[in-house]
Amino acid sequence: MKCKVAWLAAFPALILSAMAFGQGDLTIQMSLDRSTIGMGESALLSLSVSGNTQNLPEPNLPPLPQFEIFSSGNSTSIQVINGVVSSSMTYNYMLFPKKEGTFPIRAASMVVNGKRYESNELTITVSAGGAGSRPAEPSEEQSIDEKGGERDVFLTAEVDNKSAYVDEQVTLRIKFFRAIKILSTPEYDAPQTPDFWTQDIPPQKQYYQVVNGRSYLVTEVRTALFPTKPGILKIGVARVTVTVPDRSRQRTRDPFSLFDDVFSQGRQMSVQSQLLSVNVRTLPVEGKTSQFSGGVGSYQISAEVDKTEVQVNEAITLTVKITGQGNVKSIPEPTLPAMDGFRVEKASSDFKMTNQDEKLGGSKTYEYLLIPRIPGYQKVASIVLNYFDPDKGIYKTTSTEPIELMVNQGEAAAAADIPYNMVAGQTINLKETDIRFIKAENGHLSRRGHILLTSPLFLIFLALPLMAVLGGFIDIQRKHRLQSDVAYARRRRAASEAKRRLKMAEKHLKENNGSAFYGELSAAAFQFIADKFNISAQGLTSDGVRDLLIQKGAPTELLGETLDLILQADFGRFAGKAGAENNMHALFEQAHRVIIGLGERL
Numbered sequence: 001m002k003c004k005v006a007w008l009a010a011f012p013a014l015i016l017s018a019m020a021f022g023q024g025d026l027t028i029q030m031s032l033d034r035s036t037i038g039m040g041e042s043a044l045l046s047l048s049v050s051g052n053t054q055n056l057p058e059p060n061l062p063p064l065p066q067f068e069i070f071s072s073g074n075s076t077s078i079q080v081i082n083g084v085v086s087s088s089m090t091y092n093y094m095l096f097p098k099k100e101g102t103f104p105i106r107a108a109s110m111v112v113n114g115k116r117y118e119s120n121e122l123t124i125t126v127s128a129g130g131a132g133s134r135p136a137e138p139s140e141e142q143s144i145d146e147k148g149g150e151r152d153v154f155l156t157a158e159v160d161n162k163s164a165y166v167d168e169q170v171t172l173r174i175k176f177f178r179a180i181k182i183l184s185t186p187e188y189d190a191p192q193t194p195d196f197w198t199q200d201i202p203p204q205k206q207y208y209q210v211v212n213g214r215s216y217l218v219t220e221v222r223t224a225l226f227p228t229k230p231g232i233l234k235i236g237v238a239r240v241t242v243t244v245p246d247r248s249r250q251r252t253r254d255p256f257s258l259f260d261d262v263f264s265q266g267r268q269m270s271v272q273s274q275l276l277s278v279n280v281r282t283l284p285v286e287g288k289t290s291q292f293s294g295g296v297g298s299y300q301i302s303a304e305v306d307k308t309e310v311q312v313n314e315a316i317t318l319t320v321k322i323t324g325q326g327n328v329k330s331i332p333e334p335t336l337p338a339m340d341g342f343r344v345e346k347a348s349s350d351f352k353m354t355n356q357d358e359k360l361g362g363s364k365t366y367e368y369l370l371i372p373r374i375p376g377y378q379k380v381a382s383i384v385l386n387y388f389d390p391d392k393g394i395y396k397t398t399s400t401e402p403i404e405l406m407v408n409q410g411e412a413a414a415a416a417d418i419p420y421n422m423v424a425g426q427t428i429n430l431k432e433t434d435i436r437f438i439k440a441e442n443g444h445l446s447r448r449g450h451i452l453l454t455s456p457l458f459l460i461f462l463a464l465p466l467m468a469v470l471g472g473f474i475d476i477q478r479k480h481r482l483q484s485d486v487a488y489a490r491r492r493r494a495a496s497e498a499k500r501r502l503k504m505a506e507k508h509l510k511e512n513n514g515s516a517f518y519g520e521l522s523a524a525a526f527q528f529i530a531d532k533f534n535i536s537a538q539g540l541t542s543d544g545v546r547d548l549l550i551q552k553g554a555p556t557e558l559l560g561e562t563l564d565l566i567l568q569a570d571f572g573r574f575a576g577k578a579g580a581e582n583n584m585h586a587l588f589e590q591a592h593r594v595i596i597g598l599g600e601r602l
Helices: 002-020 247-251 456-484 486-510 514-532 542-551 556-574 581-601
Strands: 027-032 036-038 043-050 067-081 084-097 101-105 109-112 115-118 122-127 153-159 163-165 170-178 187-189 196-200 205-211 214-227 231-235 239-244 267-272 276-281 292-305 309-311 316-326 342-356 359-372 376-380 384-389 394-399 403-408
Touching: 027 115, 027 122, 084 205, 153 239, 153 267, 153 276, 214 276, 292 394, 292 403, 486 514, 486 581, 514 542, 514 556, 514 581, 542 556, 556 581
Parallel strands: 036 122, 163 276, 292 384, 309 403
Antiparallel strands: 027 043, 043 084, 067 084, 101 122, 109 115, 153 170, 170 214, 187 239, 196 214, 205 214, 231 276, 239 267, 292 316, 316 359, 342 359, 376 403, 384 394
8 A cells, every 4th residue: 555655646746757858859760570571461560759748649651552551559658767757659550461562661750849750761571471361350259248349358269171181280270369468478278189199380470460440469379280080070179368457447446546557466367269170081992002101291202322332241321211291200111122132221210390381291211221242233122102192182102213233242251271270298190090999899879968859948049030020020010000109109108208207306306496396296297197098288287187087987096196296286386485395205206106006097
C-alpha cells in the first residue's frame, strides 16, 4: 500500500515534467521489423515520434499501393533519467504485400504548429518465398466467444493433408493468437499423437494476422507427423496456458486504481485447439515388388569408391548414400549385390535430418570395406532402391551406376628353405644304414586317449559356427525392427535412457544441485513412461500418467509411488532449497524403484 501511495504522489510530478519537456523540435524515426518478407507474410512498420508528444496529430504515411495497411495500435513511453524527462509516441502498422518486388517507403510526415517534420526512408523486398499465400482465416467460432464478443486469445490447429499414405508427412500447425499483452510466458502442452512418429520443424514463426478486422500476433508451432498405420487416426487437442490482464477489475475502476495494471497479477486462462483426424491410406499392392524398401517420399541413391585400382587383399572403401525428402530414418539399409570376388565388411553408418520448405528429409550414409580376393577386372553392380512416391501414387526405382575396379596380383612372396636346427648335444648320422630291430610279437593293443567325435568340447566347437550364424540372423532382424518399428525401438531404449538420466540426477545430488536433480528425476519418469507406451512426453502430465497407468493395469502401490515421485520432483524444482538432503536421497531411491517396477510389471 505504501508503494502504491508513493507512485500516486510521484505521478503528478512526472506528468508536469513531461508536459514541460520538449518545447524544442520533434524527431520521427521509421523502422521495419524485417526488410525482406514473402508473399503471404507481413511486416511491422513502426513510427516513433520523440519530443513533446502532447496533443500531436497522427503521422501521415507515404503512399504504399503495393500493400494492404492495418493499424496495430500505438504506445507512449515516458522516461526520467538523472532528472531529465523524455517522452515518445510509437505508431504501429501491419503491411500485407499484394505483389512481389522491391519497393521504397518514402518519408512519413507530420505538421505541428505550422512546421513540417519528416522521417527517414526505407526499402522493403517482397519475394515469392514464405507461406505462399496469406495465412488462412480462423473460423468465426474460433475467434468469437460464447457471448458473441471477440476473443483476446485463442488457439487453432490445422493439417496440410487430411488424406495421406502410411509414413507420408502430414504437417501440423498450431497457431496461438493474441490481441492483448500477456503477463507470463505461454505454457504449451503439445497434442497427443500416439499413432504418428513426430518431429518438430523449427523455428517457431511469429507474424501479425488480421481476423475479423482485429490485429492478432500469431505464434505458429509446426510439427511433422508420419502416420504409422492405416485408418482414421486422431490428433489430440493442444493447450496454451497464459496470464492475462484481469478485465473484470478494469470495468470496476475507482479513483485509486490508476496503477492496477502495474500491481495486478492478472488472471490465468487456458485455451485449447480443436480435435483433428487424418484418413491414412495403406500403400497400394499394384506395382509393389519384393525389392520395396519401405520408404515413402522421393529419394535418390548414389555410390562411390575411394580408389579404382588396388592389389589383392588391399581394402577399398565403398560409400553408399541415400538422400531425399520423407521419413529417411525409416528406410532400412540397402541390399548390396552379390560380390563373389570380394570379402565385404560394414565399416560405419551416419544419419542426418534436413528441413526444406517445411518438408523433412535427410540422408543416410553407409560405408563398407571391400577386400578383393581375385586379380583382374572386377565390377560393383548397381545398388537398387525401390520406394513409394505419395505425390504420384506409384512405386519408383532408382539405382547407382556400376563401378569398375582393376585388381592387380601384387608381388608374390619369394620361396625360402625352412632352416633345420640340430638339437644341442646330439649327433645324427644322416647316412646311417644299420637295420633296426623288428618286433616279432603284436603285444597288447589298447586305445590311447578319447574319440574326438564324442568329446563335449569338440561338439561345442562344432556348434559355434551355427550359433554365430543364428546370432547374426537374430541381430539383423533386431536391427531391422529397431529401424522400422518406432514403438519397439522406444521401448528398448526406455530403460537405458532412464538410467542415463538417473546417473545425471545422482551427479547433481552429489553436487547438491537441487533444482537440476529434481528436474532430471521428473524428466526420467515422464520420458520412461512416454517411451514405454510410445507417446509424446511433451504433452504428458501427472493426470495423464495416472489415467495411462490405470488403463494399463498398474498395481495400486506402484501407481501411488509413481505419482508421488512426480509430485515431489515438481515441488522440489520450484521450492528452491526447501527440500532436505535426506529427502533427496530417499527420492532418488524411490525413482529407482519406480523405473524398475514400471519396467517389470507393465
